[in-house]
Amino acid sequence: MTRRKIEIKRIDKKTARQVTFSKRNKGLFKKAMELSTLCDAEIALIVFSATGKRFEYSSLSVQQVIGRYNLHSDQNLNRTDQQSVELQKVKGEELDGLNTEELQELEKMVHLSLHRDVKKKDEMFLNEITDHKQKVGCHYA
């Protein structure tokens, strides 16, 4: 017999699940790399198998991220060096000294900071739209 349509739910049989994992995991990483190459996208992908094995791909290095940050900041130009140094300090000194619980705490906080940051940007964008509507006198429903 050959390929059938499958339902997207947890595969019960352990061996089948592992076989499918290795096939699809490989495919996923290939797709991620292709997208990154074709479309100039920056991608981070981390996968833990059910057995705890880790697989990772990132199109960007820490250096590149910091470099990209430096390019973008025209305000805060003089704060940049200092902030990069701070980031390196956080990375090098602090993370090594933390235990698992604290790393998880930190992870949670970074998540929240990220969320707050993104939310703030969304709000700013929304405000821009609202302002624009008011200025030009639009009356969408």
Added chain:
Amino acid sequence: MTRRKIEIKRIDKKTARQVTFSKRNKGLFKKAMELSTLCDAEIALIVFSATGKRFEYSSLSVQQVIGRYNLHSDQNLNRTDQQSVELQKVKGEELDGLNTEELQELEKMVHLSLHRDVKKKDEMFLNEITDHKQKVGCHYA
């Protein structure tokens, strides 16, 4: 004309690149979710388009990760309080100075540190088992 084979290199034409990005990005996230569901894998995927837009998926919540950790932790209980103070320092002073990209980079690093930590504990556990086997003179295959 219809679909041709394409070479995996940066698409020069901007509009074509954007069209391909939205198609393939969507496909990538679908594949990520399918893998997670089918194979019980934990996945984190972050994509930045060339225009800087962010797309994100994670199969695990912070709560789940912490819950999973708590099952394992019995050592290090008394070190927790002191290090939490350090952590709060990191939190309060450092995080506020970082921008979105840096937070994301940090998040990734924390993820990695976390995993390294968990792996170390797994190894310790494994060693304990091995030691035990030697002490009691077991001879499993």
Added chain:
DNA sequence: AAGCCTATGTATAAGGT
């Protein structure tokens, strides 16, 4: 720019070794 369409390329479920 955002969706269809459809022919074709690619990924992969089952099975076999």
Added chain:
DNA sequence: TACCTTATACATAGGCT
């Protein structure tokens, strides 16, 4: 267990609107 095979399902490039 990990690698082949192959028929089929799925993803998507190019074109059109």
